[in-house]
Amino acid sequence: MARWVLHVDMDQFVVAVEILRHPELRGLPVVVGTVGDPGRRGVVSGCSYEARAFGVRSGMALRQARRRCPGAVFLASDPEAYRRASHQVMATLVGFPADVEAAGWDEAFLGATTDDPERLARDVQAAVRARAGLACSVGIGDTRERAKVASALAKPGGVLRLTAANWLAVVGPEPPRRLWGVGPRTQARLATLGIRTVAALARADPDAMAAAFGAHAGPHLVALARGEGPAAVSPRRPPPRSHGHQQTFASDLGDPALVRSAVAGAADEVAADLRRSGAKARRVAVTVRFAPFDTHTRSAPVGAHSGGPDGVRPAALAALGRFRLDRPVRMVAVRADLAAPATAPSS
DNA sequence: TCTGGGGTCCTAGGACCC
DNA sequence: TCTGGGGTCCTAGGACCC
Numbered sequence: 001m002a003r004w005v006l007h008v009d010m011d012q013f014v015v016a017v018e019i020l021r022h023p024e025l026r027g028l029p030v031v032v033g034t035v036g037d038p039g040r041r042g043v044v045s046g047c048s049y050e051a052r053a054f055g056v057r058s059g060m061a062l063r064q065a066r067r068r069c070p071g072a073v074f075l076a077s078d079p080e081a082y083r084r085a086s087h088q089v090m091a092t093l094v095g096f097p098a099d100v101e102a103a104g105w106d107e108a109f110l111g112a113t114t115d116d117p118e119r120l121a122r123d124v125q126a127a128v129r130a131r132a133g134l135a136c137s138v139g140i141g142d143t144r145e146r147a148k149v150a151s152a153l154a155k156p157g158g159v160l161r162l163t164a165a166n167w168l169a170v171v172g173p174e175p176p177r178r179l180w181g182v183g184p185r186t187q188a189r190l191a192t193l194g195i196r197t198v199a200a201l202a203r204a205d206p207d208a209m210a211a212a213f214g215a216h217a218g219p220h221l222v223a224l225a226r227g228e229g230p231a232a233v234s235p236r237r238p239p240p241r242s243h244g245h246q247q248t249f250a251s252d253l254g255d256p257a258l259v260r261s262a263v264a265g266a267a268d269e270v271a272a273d274l275r276r277s278g279a280k281a282r283r284v285a286v287t288v289r290f291a292p293f294d295t296h297t298r299s300a301p302v303g304a305h306s307g308g309p310d311g312v313r314p315a316a317l318a319a320l321g322r323f324r325l326d327r328p329v330r331m332v333a334v335r336a337d338l339a340a341p342a343t344a345p346s347s
Numbered sequence: 348t349c350t351g352g353g354g355t356c357c358t359a360g361g362a363c364c365c
Numbered sequence: 366t367c368t369g370g371g372g373t374c375c376t377a378g379g380a381c382c383c
């Protein structure tokens with residue numbers, strides 16, 4: 001029997017959850033945003049296939065979504081409902097003879113030993129539909145990268161297998177953006193080098209790519225284009241490396257005192273996270289986004305308070321003190337880098 | 348045209364040390 | 366006075382993902 005990676009990806013997850021409790025929305029263009037009001041600052045966190053037909057995309061500004069699809073139903077995001085649905089899905093997956101690694105609310109990797117991965121994929125789809133009432137697509141691969149790309153190509157509701165044998169035939173003509181780990185910036189840089197397809201990137205000289213993208217990142221890009229990479233699926237999640245909170249203001253803040261109080265508030269939320277998790281902070285970074293979108297970060301160590309929660313706010317305000325708050329501010333963020341857990345030293 | 352909130356990882360320059 | 370080659374830490378920025 002062979003070892004396979006399956007990538008299970010829920011179809012239009014947040015919208016599907018909304019349709020479960022609002023069946024009358026089925027078949028309509030539906031847009032779920034951070035806020036339900038498309039006149040306010042916020043982005044699309046999920047949209048139905050009917051809305052996508054109008055050009056609405058995840059991550060798009062709500063105002064732009066409304067321009068593209070004025071007739072869409074706009075709903076506010078309800079994270080608690082999505083988390084409950086996610087738990088149902090993950091509980092269903094854990095019932096299968098496989099290692100299960102959650103990769104966000106709406107997707108998971110399965111590591112399974114089987115001679116019929118398609119059969120397993122169909123069984124997973126049926127079980128998720130029966131238990132949670134939701135549809136998913138399943139990618140099958142001999143690496144995580146291939147399984148991940150396969151599930152995207154299988155949408156909606158399909159099953160697709162990608163291995164070394166058919167990877168380039170299927171994915172080769174696609175733009176590099178199709179790869180898991182290549183975004184719009186990297187695709188644009190690749191285009192300036194004349195590389196416009198996955199196949200072209202797979203043929204690229206790793207040394208030349210190292211010169212252009214860095215010693216590690218360059219060859220890594222070529223490996224991605226070949227579908228290579230790890231195949232391990234690990235059910236245990238590593239401890240978090242950071243905790244953060246950020247706030248975009250409904251309208252820009254011109255008063256530095258208000259900016260300081262927003263930073264203090266975010267720092268207190270981070271401190272509360274630290275208390276819950278028992279983790280220690282190493283540094284605290286404050287990000288200030290000036291209008292329209294000019295973004296800078298300053299950080300400070302939390303040494304004076306031994307990394308405890310009480311040290312977060314002073315460190316955040318110290319970092320903020322290094323900014324000149326002479327322009328309107330759109331967003332502030334506070335993030336704490338966590339110290340490695342103080343468990344038994346291993347060496 | 349306008350760009351949320353929560354994260355992870357990589358790069359690169361300078362400081363500092365041997 | 367001019368000077369190699371490595372390592373690690375600190376810091377800011379960038380890219381990407383869900």
